[in-house]
Amino acid sequence: xxxxxxxxxxxxxxxxxxxxxxxxxxxxxxxxxxxxxxxxxxxxxxxxxxxxxxxxxxxxxxxxxxxxxxxxxxxxxxxxxxxxxxxxxxxxxxxxxxxxxxxxxxxxxxxxxxxxxxxxxxxxxxxxxxxxxxxxxxxxxxxxxxxxxxxxxxxxxxxxxxxxxxxxxxxxxxxxxxxxxxxxxxxxxxxxxxxxxxxxxxxxxxxxxxxxxxxxxxxxxxxxxxxxxxxxxxxxxxxxxxxxxxxxxxxxxxxxxxx
Amino acid sequence: xxxxxxxxxxxxxxxxxxxxxxxxxxxxxxxxxxxxxxxxxxxxxxxxxxxxxxxxxxxxxxxxxxxxxxxxxxxxxxxxxxxxxxxxxxxxxxxxxxxxxxxxxxxxxxxxxxxxxxxxxxxxxxxxxxxxxxxxxxxxxxxxxxxxxxxxxxxxxxxxxxxxxxxxxxxxxxxxxxxxxxxxxxxxxxxxxxxxxxxxxxxxxxxxxxxxxxxxxxxxxxxxxxxxxxxxxxxxxxxxxxxxxxxxxxxxxxxxxxxxxxxxxxxxxxx
Numbered sequence: 001x002x003x004x005x006x007x008x009x010x011x012x013x014x015x016x017x018x019x020x021x022x023x024x025x026x027x028x029x030x031x032x033x034x035x036x037x038x039x040x041x042x043x044x045x046x047x048x049x050x051x052x053x054x055x056x057x058x059x060x061x062x063x064x065x066x067x068x069x070x071x072x073x074x075x076x077x078x079x080x081x082x083x084x085x086x087x088x089x090x091x092x093x094x095x096x097x098x099x100x101x102x103x104x105x106x107x108x109x110x111x112x113x114x115x116x117x118x119x120x121x122x123x124x125x126x127x128x129x130x131x132x133x134x135x136x137x138x139x140x141x142x143x144x145x146x147x148x149x150x151x152x153x154x155x156x157x158x159x160x161x162x163x164x165x166x167x168x169x170x171x172x173x174x175x176x177x178x179x180x181x182x183x184x185x186x187x188x189x190x191x192x193x194x195x196x197x198x199x200x201x202x203x204x205x206x207x208x209x210x211x212x213x214x215x216x217x218x219x220x221x222x223x224x225x226x227x228x229x230x231x232x233x234x235x236x237x238x239x240x241x242x243x244x245x246x247x248x249x250x251x252x253x254x255x256x257x258x259x
Numbered sequence: 260x261x262x263x264x265x266x267x268x269x270x271x272x273x274x275x276x277x278x279x280x281x282x283x284x285x286x287x288x289x290x291x292x293x294x295x296x297x298x299x300x301x302x303x304x305x306x307x308x309x310x311x312x313x314x315x316x317x318x319x320x321x322x323x324x325x326x327x328x329x330x331x332x333x334x335x336x337x338x339x340x341x342x343x344x345x346x347x348x349x350x351x352x353x354x355x356x357x358x359x360x361x362x363x364x365x366x367x368x369x370x371x372x373x374x375x376x377x378x379x380x381x382x383x384x385x386x387x388x389x390x391x392x393x394x395x396x397x398x399x400x401x402x403x404x405x406x407x408x409x410x411x412x413x414x415x416x417x418x419x420x421x422x423x424x425x426x427x428x429x430x431x432x433x434x435x436x437x438x439x440x441x442x443x444x445x446x447x448x449x450x451x452x453x454x455x456x457x458x459x460x461x462x463x464x465x466x467x468x469x470x471x472x473x474x475x476x477x478x479x480x481x482x483x484x485x486x487x488x489x490x491x492x493x494x495x496x497x498x499x500x501x502x503x504x505x506x507x508x509x510x511x512x513x514x515x516x517x518x519x520x521x522x523x524x525x526x527x528x529x530x
Contacts, residue, residue, distance in 0.1 A: 016384060024388045024395075031396035031403055054321040054398050057314055057329065058408060059300035060415070064286050075412055077420030083408060107300045107308055108318065109326040 040123030045115035089184020123182030345455015350502030463519030
C-alpha cells in the first residue's frame with residue numbers, strides 16, 4: 001500500500017503522475033484554444049467542424065487529388081488549424097467535380113464518402129458588404145450570379161425599384177442556403193478589389209430560429225385555435241416575381257411607361 | 260571506395276529518408292502517384308493504404324471511428340515496423356532524424372557538452388498522455404503539434420513558421436540535452452520502441468570479435484542500447500530503443516556487428 005506521503009513525494013511515480021496530470025491539462029487547454037478558429041471553406045463533404053478537426057489525419061491526399069490545386073493544408077503561422085485542409089476561393093475556388101476526387105482520396109472519412117457535390121456544404125456564400133457591392137449601388141454587375149455554377153438556385157437575383165433614378169432597378173444577388181455549396185466561385189469572381197461576397201463557415205453565417213417560433217402565414221392552423229390568420233394581402237408588391245413585375249411596379253410608381 | 264563502404268548504411272538511410280520525401284513532393288507537385296499523402300497517411304501507387312498507427316490511436320481516442328482505409332493502413336504499417344525493428348521508422352524514414360543526426364554530428368565534431376538530462380521514460384509518459392488529452396480536447400493531441408508532420412509539410416508545401424519548431428529541436432539536441440528530442444521526448448519514437456520490443460530484425464553482436472574500443476557507444480544516438488553483458492548473452496542488441504540505423508556496423512573496426520534475426524543466434528557464431 002502506498003501512503004499519501006509516498007505517493008506525493010516520489011514513491012509510486014507520484015511526482016511523475018502529478019507532472020503528467022499538469023502537463024496533460026496544459027496540453028488539453030492549448031489544443032482547445034488552437035482548435036477554436038472557425039475556418040472556411042472546407043473541402044467538399046467535410047464533417048461538421050469539431051468532428052472534422054478530430055477525424056482529419058492531415059495527410060493531404062485530398063490536396064493532391066484536387067485537379068485544380070484548390071485545396072491546401074494550413075501551415076504553421078496561419079490562422080487556420082495547423083495541417084488541416086481548406087481553401088481560399090479568392091485564389092482558387094472549388095470547381096465542383098462531379099466525381100469528387102478529394103472525397104474519394106480521404107482515408108479517414110473526415111470527408112464523408114458518397115457525398116454528392118451538390119450536397120457539399122464547404123461554407124456559405126454571404127454578401128457581406130452592401131456598401132461596396134456594385135449591385136447595391138444600382139449598377140449592373142451580377143458577376144457573382146453568373147459565376148455561380150448553380151446560377152438561379154444558389155444565387156438568384158432580386159429586383160427592387162431604384163429610387164435614385166426612379167426608372168431603373170437594383171439587381172440584388174441573393175444567396176439561397178438550400179443550394180449554395182460554398183464553392184466560392186462568387187467570391188473568386190467578385191470584381192471588387194476585396195470581394196463583397198465571401199464564403200463563411202455556416203455557424204458564423206447563419207442564424208437559427210427558436211424552436212417554438214412559427215411564421216403565422218406559413219402554418220396558420222397550428223399556431224392557436226383562437227388565432228385566425230388574415231388572408232394574404234392581395235396588393236402587396238411581390239418583388240421576387242421577376243423583372244416584368246418590377247417594371248410594372250415602376251410604372252405604377254412613376255407613371256412613365258417603359259417602351 | 261572505402262569511404263563509401265564505411266558509410267554504406269548512412270547513404271542507404273539518407274536515400275530512403277530523402278527518397279520518401281521526394282516521392283511525396285513529386286506526388287504533391289507533379290501528381291506522380293507512387294507515394295501520395297504524407298507520413299500520417301498515404302497510398303502506394305494510389306492503392307495500398309498506409310497510416311501512422313499512433314495517429315490512428317489518437318483519432319480513435321477522440322471518439323471518432325476511422326474508415327477502413329485508415330485502419331488497414333495502420334495495420335500494414337504496424338506489421339511492417341514490427342518486422343523491421345520498430346524504431347527503424349526513426350532511423351530510416353523520419354525526416355526529423357536528419358535534423359537530430361546533424362545535431363549529433365556537430366556535437367561530436369565540436370565536442371559540445373550537454374547542460375541537462377531528461378529522463379528517457381518521459382517520452383512514454385507523453386505517448387500515454389496523448390490518449391486522454393485527445394479524448395478531452397477532442398482532437399488528435401500529438402498530431403496537432405507533431406514536429407515530424409510539421410517538417411514534412413514544410414518540405415512538401417514550402418517553408419513557414421514551422422521551421423522555428425525544427426530549429427528548436429536542433430538547438431535542444433545541440434546545446435541542452437544529448438539526443439533530447441528523439442531519445443527523451445518524441446512520443447512517436449516511444450510508440451515504435453514498444454512496437455519493436457520483440458522485433459525479429461536485430462543488430463547482431465559477435466562477442467569474440469569485440470575489443471571493447473567503445474566506438475559504437477560514442478556514435479550510437481541511443482547509447483544505452485549497447486549493453487555488452489546483454490549483447491554477449493543474447494547475441495544481439497535486444498532493446499526496442501535501437502533504431503537499426505547500423506551506425507555501429509559502420510563504425511566498428513572489427514566488424515563485430517551485423518544484421519541478424521532474433522531467433523537466428525546460432526548462425527552468428529559461424530560467421
